[in-house]
Amino acid sequence: MAYIEGHARDQALLLPASVEDYVSADNAVRFIDAFVEDLDLGEAGFLRTRPKATGRPGYSPRDMLKLYLYGYLNRVRSSRRLETEATRNLELIWLLRGLRPDFKTIADFRRDNRSAFKAVFRAFMVLCRKLDLFGRELLAVDGTRLKAVNSRTRNFTKARLDKYVKSADERLEKYLAQLDDADRGEEAGTTRRSEALAAKIARVREQRQVSEAMLEQLKASGESQISLTDPDARAMAAHPKVGVGYNAQVAVDAKHKLIVEQHVTNAGSDLGFLAETAGAAKDLLGVDRIDVVADMGYYMGEDIAACERAGITPYVARPQRGTAVGDGRFPKERFRYDEAADCYHCPGNQRLDTRYRWLQGGHIIVQYSNPRACGGCELKAQCARGSFRRITRWEGEAVLDRMATRLAVRPEILNIRRETVEHPFGSIKQWMNQGAFLMRGLDKVRGEFSLTALTYNLRRAINLVGVQGLIRAVQA
Ligand code: SF4
Structure with missing residues (x-):
């Protein structure tokens, strides 16, 4: 038996006559195209939704948004990789009709329109609601930590800076004593040793000054830590694998595990986010009452009371503290x-x-x-x-x-919580490979996570109703 052979590279082939023939009816790019064409980008907050009357024409925000939705859906998020894909990927060539924006144009679009991506996420959520993909009875709220563009070594807490200043003082004392000894010595090589010690002392003094300046900065700002690469990122103390990052809060509908609401904060804990996250999700789902389940990280009396006042019935297990x-x-x-x-x-x-x-x-x-x-x-x-x-x-x-x-009557709800939230978090981090942000700053990572959550929902919805089902809903 022989292996299946490809054709000879110099053989003349009768390839399909148009790019259209390469894109099947159930290809996700067909839905991305229909969905973005139907959006009111001006209302969503996108810039340059009308072409300039003079000067060199720019790219339409619709084409750029299509490019990003395709990229996030297919694990291609970097502007340089998107630039490359736009030149060689037939699906993208179809979607962009052969347009080839350079990486800077692509990157600028994401940066300049970061606040508008949430409106696109919500527009897709409205479409899912039209398709009756939400159960609208039970929400699971949870938070996940995603890495920021800031290494642990570039993050400084007050405790770390205090420790450094103390250690610098000890080293300075030791080096100065050694310098005195060297200066008193008369043996050969003493001058070279004195010079080396003086250089060490200068280096430690300089680093100590930098630490002191950061401590002053912390005191003035009232913050507890400083991140040098991404100033908004925070050390997630309880999540050593993430190190320095952000906290993405989501409310997931239990019926099909679709994300209804999401927002990103730099708070290290989930405490106090239950009513805010579930309340926004309830409003978006348009229901008078809804149940919400969350883990014990959300156990906070005032927040639970706020849920009840807002028509949300909370289920949060009591932590064993005290x-x-x-x-x-x-x-x-x-x-x-x-x-x-x-x-x-x-x-x-x-x-x-x-x-x-x-x-x-x-x-x-x-x-x-x-x-x-x-x-x-x-x-x-x-x-x-x-x-x-x-x-x-x-x-x-x-x-x-x-x-x-309530929990004693319905203990199984805690298992439903785990199954419901683990699906989006697992998919986003493992399957979609989006466990780390590419951008810096809270505003920008919020825009990025809106794209991530939107494309997670898009993938789920395609599995549930198919590309043609989604296109029909857009056109209905
Ligand atoms: S120690 Fe006091 S509170 Fe505890 S069981 Fe005995 S009587 Fe009750």
């Missing part, structure tokens, strides 16, 4: 709150009443205890660290109790 948990003593969940009597019932069947009240962070905190009962309790070793157990309660904590009751 000294009692750390010491292996009874966690707070073992104490049952009695709303009617405003007291707690402890594992020893005793009643803990209000003892103190104070204001903390604008909220009233109430402490409950029963020192007399604890004094003679057999469970004390498992429960109290001091002479009696104290339980504190935020005045609005009823919202957390209601959520705990």
Whole structure:
């Protein structure tokens, strides 16, 4: 048996007569073309949507947007690679009708129109809604950390700078003492050694000055760290693999795992982003009520209360925090709150009443205890660290109790959360290879992530309804 052979390179071939013949009916470029042609780019915020009356004609923003959508969909994000692909890739040649913008024009378009990409993401989301691709019943909110164009060595926290200044002082003291010794010495080679030490001292002093200047800068700005390459990027302390990066928040509809809302921040934690992210998604889905599930990184009383006020029913597992948990003593969940009597019932069947009240962070905190009962309790070793157990309660904590009751009835919702959010994050980082930003600055990475989330949704929608189904929806 022989292998399948290709044709001879010098053989004359009857190739298809037009580029159109190379692009099948179900090729994604046909949808990109129809979708972008249908957009109101001026309303979306794109620049130069009308050609200039004079001067050399520029490229249409429609063609440039098509190029980027194709690139992000096919893991080609760099402007230089897009320039190359536009000259040799038949799908792109079809999409751009043979246009060949240079890499600078391509890069400038993404930079200048970074704020408009979110409107394109939302326009596609509206199309998905028209196709009934959203369940509009349950959202999963989560955040993922994506690398910034800033290495760990170019990021400085106050602690790191303080440590450096201290170590510089120690080294300076050591070098100066060595220099004194060398100056006193009379043996041959002393001059050369003195010169080397003086050079070292100058270098350390210079680096110390730079660190001091950065510390002053931190003090003046009130920030906790400085990133030299991308000033907006932050060290993601809890995510060592990412190092310095950004936090992309998404709300994913559970029906087909499509991203409904997304935004990027440089906050290291997810705390406080639940109501904001789920609220925007609920408005976009046009529903009066919706359920939202998130991991314990979102467990924050005020945020949970804000969800309830906005018509969002939250499901967030309670994190096991506090000294009692750390010491292996009874966690707070073992104490049952009695709303009617405003007291707690402890594992020893005793009643803990209000003892103190104070204001903390604008909220009233109430402490409950029963020192007399604890004094003679057999469970004390498992429960109290001091002479009696104290339980504190935020005045609005009823919202957390209601959520705990809901979760007890519907525990499987936490597994649905994992399956729902892991799909987009896994696809974006692994399959789409977009776990790191190419641009610098919060505004620019927000634009970049809008393209990433849009093309993730586009890939999902093509799998669900096909290219022709999407084109029909655009034209309907
Ligand atoms: S130590 Fe106090 S709070 Fe704890 S179980 Fe005993 S009586 Fe209840």
